[in-house]
Amino acid sequence: MSNKIKLGVIGDPIDHSLSPLIHAQFGEAAGLEIDYKAFHVIEKDLDSFIESFFSDGGYGLNVTLPHKLNCLHSADILSSEVELLGAANTLSKNSNNQIIASSTDGIGLIRDCSDKNIEISNKRVLILGAGGASQSIIPAIARMKPTKLMVDNRSPNKIEQLLKKFSSLGLQNFRHSNEPIDIVINATSATLSGSFDWNIENQLNEKTLFYDLSYGKASAKFFSWAGQFSKNRFDGTGMLIAQAAFSFQLWFDMFPDISNIKLSNTDE
Ligand code: NDP
Numbered sequence: 487m488s489n490k491i492k493l494g495v496i497g498d499p500i501d502h503s504l505s506p507l508i509h510a511q512f513g514e515a516a517g518l519e520i521d522y523k524a525f526h527v528i529e530k531d532l533d534s535f536i537e538s539f540f541s542d543g544g545y546g547l548n549v550t551l552p553h554k555l556n557c558l559h560s561a562d563i564l565s566s567e568v569e570l571l572g573a574a575n576t577l578s579k580n581s582n583n584q585i586i587a588s589s590t591d592g593i594g595l596i597r598d599c600s601d602k603n604i605e606i607s608n609k610r611v612l613i614l615g616a617g618g619a620s621q622s623i624i625p626a627i628a629r630m631k632p633t634k635l636m637v638d639n640r641s642p643n644k645i646e647q648l649l650k651k652f653s654s655l656g657l658q659n660f661r662h663s664n665e666p667i668d669i670v671i672n673a674t675s676a677t678l679s680g681s682f683d684w685n686i687e688n689q690l691n692e693k694t695l696f697y698d699l700s701y702g703k704a705s706a707k708f709f710s711w712a713g714q715f716s717k718n719r720f721d722g723t724g725m726l727i728a729q730a731a732f733s734f735q736l737w738f739d740m741f742p743d744i745s746n747i748k749l750s751n752t753d754e
Contacts, residue, residue, distance in 0.1 A: 726749075
């Protein structure tokens with residue numbers, strides 16, 4: 487039997503996950519013998535998979551779509567961020583064999599913004615989208631004290647749900663605003679289905695900064711739309727690597743060097 491430290495990511499689908507590639511590089515740089523695999527787990531097997539993964543000596547799991555919410559059933563302890571979000575992307579085990587659920591998406595985004603000198607404090611920030619990714623970054627962005635934190639979504643009923651969920655964070659409905667926007671964060675999956683367009687042109691200008699949570703080729707349509715207004719455009723590669731690094735830190739208590747990670751599949 488292998489003595490390597492057993493780690494993995496679970497999702498459905500999972501084929502295109504870059505997490506094994508990223509964590510292999512973290513492990514190698516840290517001198518740790520890790521075995522990080524992508525596991526295709528369907529909803530009905532979720533609880534039993536997590537239970538047997540950890541009882542068979544598994545050390546840590548990342549969780550991706552569609553299991554970020556339901557993985558909480560298997561957790562004994564929820565981090566305060568997970569309590570707020572109702573979703574997690576990292577599971578670890580403590581010395582009492584309890585499973586702890588954490589979320590590193592929000593801090594991953596903040597870390598990437600800091601690495602790119604993107605200032606959020608005192609800025610008017612608009613998040614497009616109200617799905618899992620949008621929700622997972624809202625509290626972390628709110629903590630950076632933007633002047634305004636607004637959300638817009640194709641389906642307006644979900645805007646109202648988000649405002650309720652995060653009522654303590656001062657989140658606002660973008661549809662009631664007519665001020666210029668400093669930062670637009672695309673947290674939709676719109677570019678997967680066609681061209682990107684959002685009817686907010688008169689609130690954008692050449693100083694507006696655009697950040698797409700998607701990465702690689704998936705960002706092309708958002709970049710092309712944003713490019714009509716500004717050259718300040720970033721994709722979500724840095725966030726992807728940083729959220730993985732915070733998971734690694736939860737497991738091994740060390741933050742890996744994220745400056746030179748190779749994502750040879752980024753454009754796939
Ligand atoms: P969800 O399926 O939970 O949400 C999708 C969102 O996109 C919804 O708000 C939906 O609106 C909106 N949407 C979908 N299609 C369109 C369209 N054609 N026009 C307008 N809006 C649309 O997905 P996630 O929130 O989990 O993921 C969103 C994106 O974030 C993905 O591209 C994902 O890859 C990326 N991501 C990146 C991470 C990173 O580390 N860089 C981490 C997590 C996610 P509606 O409510 O109307 O359906």
